[in-house]
Amino acid sequence: MAGSLPPADGVLASGIRPSPEFLARRRLKDRIMRGLLFAAASLSVLVTLAIVYVLASESLAFFRHVGLVAFLTDTQWTPLFAEPHYGILPLLAGTVTISAIALSVAIPAGTVLALYLSEYADSRLREVVKPLLEMLAGVPTVVFGYFALLFVTPLLRRLFPDLPGFNMLSPGLVMGVMILPYIVSLSEDAMRAVPDALREGAYALGYTRLQTAVRVVLPAALSGVTAAYLLGMARAVGETMVVAIAAGQNPNFTFNPLEGAATITTYIVQVSLGDVAYGTIAYQSIFAAALTLFLLTLAFNVLGFFLRRRFREVY
Amino acid sequence: MTLAAPLPAEPAPPSARPDEARPAEIRAKAAVEDLSFWYGPKQVLFSISMPVAEGCVTALIGPSGCGKSTFLRCFNRMHDLYPGNRYAGRILLEPEGIDIIGPKTDPMVPRMRIGMVFQKPNPFPKSIYENVAAGLRIRGVRSRTVLDAQVEKSLRRAALWEEVKDRLHASAHTLSGGQQQRLCIARALAPEPELLLLDEPTSALDPIATAHIEELIDELSRRYTIVVVTHNMQQAARISRFTAFFHLGRLIEFGPTEEVFTRPRETMTQDYITGRFG
């Protein structure tokens, strides 16, 4: 406005302006930080790429000697024998069976426990249980391994008298307990992130607490809960010590939990600890096995990605 | 019937609906008697007594923070969900005279008979159809034909049917904010509530969606007993038969809307209605 009055003292605000040096310093700092962050991000990508490169190149050497078809269909895995077989199926069966046992313990128990903690428990109980669970997650896996071998297996023998000392059931169950804290913790976070407005809507409509938990909170938290399941799955598939100790080290093509069988990870640790000469097929077979494991976990992650997209709820 | 505050005399029929037959006598659907409420140590409602007239819209007005939502949420015991809250007094749900906030009353009893629509739309992470059917399923309705019919009827009453009839099984989250709020209204209507609570149902919506919902409340007021919290004076004046004016947790004035708006007894009401504060 042309006729507007100046401020009472006749001086217009002129602003507190930073000096050019100050601004230049700020720009420099900004640029340095950006460079550092970029370097950190690149490093983690580079490490991942390097791992994939090593896995792929050593596996390539392996597959020059062993056909892909034989690798995928042969039912024996005996790389160290005079007459070697390189069928991944026995190891895969061991991995799948033990993981399935672990998940069939951890997923139902973990979901129920998370629902209980998030929807029923008062804050005091929650503050006791959560740290306890986190302690459980901090127990070294070798302890779980011997727990399975020396405590759970003898216990299971009362139920199944013919159970061999090395079997898949015992480490499967123990591994289920081992991954339980991850599933509970992540699922509970997802459930508690469900807004109260949704719970209020349910209660106002006449839902009971159980109905609210199961029919409203759980579906609303599904993307986070799925992520928790997948993390548990990845841990089960990649777990080494428990299975190496309690499931035995013999590749055995079976899905019977009452038999012992080596898993992919068991084989890798077993051979890496032995004296296999660098560059031999036995040496390269480690990488082929590891690549299989890597692809398996990758498949879970991709599946999880699509599941999350499918079930994503935005608040 | 025990009413703490007798229902005021029948107001002159609003000119907007001269054709509508008036019930000979207005009965109370609920009677609030000496209601006080505390969030922990903090008292928020002070000895409120008023009736809720059956088959009418009762508007709750007052500056924000005066306790309108708190009052409304006593009717379906929403405060029970959080620890430390305390009620005193009585809210009688007629005709049986059940004391809604009585310590021996199962909160499920009022919740099964009273519907609520919240300030912000809160559809469940389910399909449109399942959102509306939710309250029916909870009440044990299994029959597909009954569900289908009631879902359609409720969506029609919420003025949403035409927009969603071809995608009933799409997620409720694919709807716009205004549509989601109408879905929440349909969800509340489906179990045929005896009393419908609306807490500023348009405050989170844009003007067009707001107009939609206001029209809708007007329409619903012919069929349901409604208590609505609103910031919109015109809306309160137009759609409600009775108005309660709250200030700082106290009921300052209650009466037929016409009287409250044209010749309020309290100067505070006068000041609020004419926009001198709040």
Ligand SMILES: Nc1ncnc2c1ncn2[C@@H]1O[C@H](COP(=O)(O)OP(=O)(O)O)[C@@H](O)[C@H]1O
């Ligand atoms: N959960 C709560 N805990 C403590 N105080 C609350 C809570 N909710 C609301 N209040 C307080 O209660 C008073 C009334 O709030 P509310 O009923 O939401 O008012 P209105 O709906 O009229 O705006 C306000 O002073 C508010 O700060």
Ligand SMILES: [Mg+2]
């Ligand atoms: Mg409010």
